[in-house]
Amino acid sequence: MGFQQLSLAQHYHERTKYAPETLAQQAAPLDWSRQPSPYKTYPLGSVFSLKSFLEPGKGAAHPYWQRLSRLLYCTYGITGVVPYPDQPFYMRAAPSAGGLYPAEIYVLTRNDTAIPAGIYNYQVKDHALVQVWQSYCWSALEAACLWHPALERTHIALVVTAVFYRSAWRYGDRAYRRICLDIGHLLGNxxxxxxxxDFRAHLIGGFVDAQMNELLYLDPEQEGVLAVVALANLLEVGENLSTFPAVLPSATCYDYGAIASGELLRACHGASALTSSDMIYGMQTASPSAKEPPAPPAxxxxxxxxxxxxxxxxIIHWETHLAALQQTLLQRRSTRQYSGQAIEMDQLAALLTFAYHPQDYRDQGLDECPSFFDPTLVETFIAVTRVRELEEGCYYYAVAEHELRQIRxxxxxxxxxxxxLNQDLGRDAAVVIFHTANLERAIARYGDRAYRYLHMDAGHLGQRLNLAATALGLGVSGIGGFFDDQVNDLLGIPPEEAVLYITTVGKAA
Structure with missing residues (x-):
């Protein structure tokens, strides 16, 4: 068998793996004098406070502002404060690795909305929008998103970016994995x-990166766009749209030469960028030798x-108007310690039903086909240690059949x-859920951009598990740091399945 060169995304994944013999060298001491702020500030620009719209009975005269205010708050708002002596730590609706919160949310509007046209940054700390550009920019957004059909009839969009150093300060090159997982959490919210x-989120992952960065006046060395969400107003008949594909493929980079440690994150992000020259009638311009491996058997x-x-x-019952779901979004917390007690089989079934079978929640008013990138590429394995009436071992979760198949x-x-990494969460949880993907197959389909899609989808699934566990009174916590190859070896997961993310679930201590 001939040598198969790795694409840059595969090279990044191999270079950023944790291994027992090298973990100490990868864990550089933190420079606390350079700790980044988790917030952007804008000294200029009109500020629109959203706080009053959170109060019961307030905002009825401005329903569009009220709905947007509450959506942003449930997505990324501050839901708790830890009063540390030097400065308080603000917890948000979406979890983040190390509490570093690398994501920023921008709001773009058209001329014909209740909100003045322009570009806004969501100021999380103040729950406000600051208008960073006061002008019509929708046509530029459509062009950058290659005229995605969801933008033709919608009037408001969220653009989610990553400020790279916020995570790289602590996690180095591996931070790109955690950044994409964190943005997946946010997209799930x-x-x-x-x-x-009364909105529907239409996810857009296919956009020309440079055009999107220019539209938001970003320094691409410091910050980059990862996702666009067209928000369809379901109270307007014309915005009740069909579902649309969320992804486009990028090129696949094989000619990348030597990349120094410390430069891998930006190299991976740059290689996964989409340019207008990549697109010819929506098809990928990639190496003709790149062939997609055969799909796994049913x-x-x-x-x-x-x-x-x-x-x-x-099924979890989210109450009238999904009131319990909103409460869960705001109450979710990452568990720090498990009791080591068992959970029930029905609780595990409920977690997996909510995360993987949204069609079963249609009657409660939830979207039966939520917007992901391509979740068919993500596989799920579950290590069971404490589930009543279920034998211990590692199982493959067959989504279509809603069935566990023991593999070890x-x-x-x-x-x-x-x-x-010797975290007690892994030892004391009742179940440990592994999201994996065949990188070769994913990159053959979507180029190096697949790496973004896979991790954001894994984060999205992880957030649905987080919320289901919270609603069931269970503890839950995600883990983005693990010994990559040893996971496959010990659990019997095929070596071609790259581990993306881990979610631990159990009884909180």
């Missing part, structure tokens, strides 16, 4: 909060000797502690 407030992991468990469709028989409690 947008999608659900939109349902609550009967994956149907071992004749393996345990197969059909799960019930256990063992209690992995101590190994999970090791795999999660």
């Amino acid at each position: 947008v999608e659900l909060a939109a349902n609550i407030h 009967s994956k992991y149907k071992f004749p000797f393996g345990l197969r468990v059909s799960l019930s469709k256990t 028989f063992k209690n992995f409690q101590e190994q999970l502690h090791f795999l999660c």
Whole structure:
């Protein structure tokens, strides 16, 4: 078999893996004098406070402002304060690795909305919008998004960016993985909060990066656009739109030469950028030798000797007008310690139903086909240590059949502690959920840009698990740091499946 060169995204993934023998060298001491601020500030620009619209009974005279205010608050607003002596730590509706919050949200509006046309930055700390550009910019947005059909009839869009150094300060080159996961959490909140407030989120991942950065006046060395969300107003008949594809492929970079440590993050982001020259009738201009591997068989992991468990469709009831869902969005917290107690089989079934079977929530007013990039590329494996009436071991979750298929028989409690970088969360959780993807297959389909899509989709799924666990009274916490190759080896996950993200669930201590 001939040597197959890695694409730049694959090279990035290999270079940023954690391994027991090299972890100490990768964990550089933090320079606290250079700790970044998790907020952007704008000394100029009109400020529109959104706080009054959160108060019960307020804002009825301005319903559009009220709905947008509450959507932004449920997506990324400050929902708790930890009073540290030097300065308070503000917790947000979306979780973030290390509490670094690398994402920024911009709001773009047309001329014909209740909100003056322009570009706004969401000031999280003040729950306000600051107008950074007072002009009609919608046609430039449409052009940068290659005339995505959702923008033709919608009137407001969210643009989510990453301020790279906020995460790189602590996590170095591996920060790009965590940034995309964090933005996936945020997108999960947008999608659900939109349902609550009579919007529908249409996710757009195919845009010309340089044009989007120029539109927002960003320094691309410091900050870059990761996602665009067209918000359709469901109270307007003309904005009740069909679903649209969220992705476009980029080129695949194989000619990248030597990349120094410390430069991998920007190299990976740059290689996954989409340019107008990449697109010819929506097709990828990639290496002609790049062929997509065959899709896995539908009967994956149907071992004749393996345990197969059909799960019930256990539904969480979000109450009238999704009131309990909104409360859950604002109450969710990352668990710091588990009790080591078992959870029920029905609780595990409810977690997986909410995350993977949104069609079962249609009658409650949730979107039966929420906007992801391409979740068909993401696989799910579950290490079970404490679920009543379920044998310990590692299982593959077959989404279509809503079925667990055991692939390894063992209690992995101590190994999970090791795999999660000796974090007690891995050892004491009842279940540890692994999201994986075949990078070769994903990159063959979407170029190096697939790396963004995979991690944001994994973060989106992880956030749905977070919210379901919170609603069920369980503890939950995501883990973005793990020994990559050892996860595959110990759990029996195929080596071609790259581990993207881990979600731990259990009884909180």
